[in-house]
Amino acid sequence: MSEENETADGGADDAGTSFFCRMFDAHGASQRIAAQSLAACRPGDDALAWVDLCDPTDEEVDAVWAAWKLPAAARQFLEHGTVPEVGQSESCFWVRAVVAGARRDKDRLEGVVLVCVASTDRVVTFRRERIDFLEEMRVQQPGKVGVLRAESFVATLLDRLLVSYFQAIDEHELAIERLEVNILGKGACDALNELQRLRRWASRLRRMLAPHRVVFGAMSRPDFRPDEGRVADRHFIALNMRFERALDMVENAREQVLGTFELFSNQTALRTNQAMRVLTFVTVVTGLMATIVGALGMNFGTRLFESDDAGFYGVIAGLVALGAGAFVLGRRQRWF
Numbered sequence: 001m002s003e004e005n006e007t008a009d010g011g012a013d014d015a016g017t018s019f020f021c022r023m024f025d026a027h028g029a030s031q032r033i034a035a036q037s038l039a040a041c042r043p044g045d046d047a048l049a050w051v052d053l054c055d056p057t058d059e060e061v062d063a064v065w066a067a068w069k070l071p072a073a074a075r076q077f078l079e080h081g082t083v084p085e086v087g088q089s090e091s092c093f094w095v096r097a098v099v100a101g102a103r104r105d106k107d108r109l110e111g112v113v114l115v116c117v118a119s120t121d122r123v124v125t126f127r128r129e130r131i132d133f134l135e136e137m138r139v140q141q142p143g144k145v146g147v148l149r150a151e152s153f154v155a156t157l158l159d160r161l162l163v164s165y166f167q168a169i170d171e172h173e174l175a176i177e178r179l180e181v182n183i184l185g186k187g188a189c190d191a192l193n194e195l196q197r198l199r200r201w202a203s204r205l206r207r208m209l210a211p212h213r214v215v216f217g218a219m220s221r222p223d224f225r226p227d228e229g230r231v232a233d234r235h236f237i238a239l240n241m242r243f244e245r246a247l248d249m250v251e252n253a254r255e256q257v258l259g260t261f262e263l264f265s266n267q268t269a270l271r272t273n274q275a276m277r278v279l280t281f282v283t284v285v286t287g288l289m290a291t292i293v294g295a296l297g298m299n300f301g302t303r304l305f306e307s308d309d310a311g312f313y314g315v316i317a318g319l320v321a322l323g324a325g326a327f328v329l330g331r332r333q334r335w336f
Contacts, residue, residue, distance in 0.1 A: 052137075
């Protein structure tokens with residue numbers, strides 16, 4: 001495959017391939033680079049080359065490392081572990097992070113490991129699964145990326161990684177809102193299982209995001225890439241602030257689950273109280289009726305007991321009227 005000049009809208013065939021390389025210049029133009037031409041790809045001061053590897057073979061990875069003479073330590077970084085980490089040498093630095101991926105089932109949020117290796121005006125990204133924002137960057141012209149240094153481009157990628165967590169938090173908040181509406185309605189009895197699911201979701205999201213504190217904290221320190229100027233420092237410091245904000249939102253998501261559980265508990269207590277009030281009212285009315293029936297069973301020779309069927313049906317009608325009157329009175333007084 002030979003080098004091709006790309007138009008501004010990119011190409012749909014760029015998505016999904018294991019090897020992708022594009023070189024950007026400061027004027028907004030880009031050039032597709034073939035794997036065979038990678039060794040000859042030498043971007044200048046006003047250009048940036050980006051290689052994206054999606055579940056590549058070992059031969060493809062070795063070819064990229066050999067063509068660009070990347071450190072062996074960064075090569076070993078690709079396959080060992082999923083914990084976020086950062087490392088560097090004199091000319092390169094590399095970062096392992098976890099993107100919040102799509103949920104494959106109702107109860108589990110998946111994470112996708114992303115490794116970024118940055119050299120002078122060159123960036124390599126490595127992942128084993130699809131990452132949406134990288135696929136979009138393949139087929140869309142990102143603008144004047146060529147004016148960015150490799151550090152700033154990696155900061156852009158990591159910022160998009162944080163966006164995936166913001167999106168997951170938004171989905172969690174929408175699920176919380178729907179659940180609270182159901183709790184305030186007639187679905188409170190089925191809310192406990194959903195609360196458990198959302199609690200596991202929030203905990204999983206925090207376990208995925210919190211280990212990145214080591215990465216973003218190290219990158220925001222003054223001694224990280226001190227020779228690259230203050231522009232990169234500002235980008236890394238802003239990135240660390242975005243991370244702290246995302247972590248705060250994840251913590252808030254966990255608190256929202258606790259708040260929703262309190263709402264569920266209060267609604268359950270209200271419904272229980274309502275049921276007890278009804279039972280108490282029914283007990284009082286039936287007790288009153290039993291008292292009347294018991295009084296009618298006393299062995300006194302009154303005219304009432306000589307009225308035969310008329311007296312019996314009259315008493316029954318009186319009891320029904322008493323019960324109905326008590327029900328109307330209770331509803332008006334809001335006893336139940």
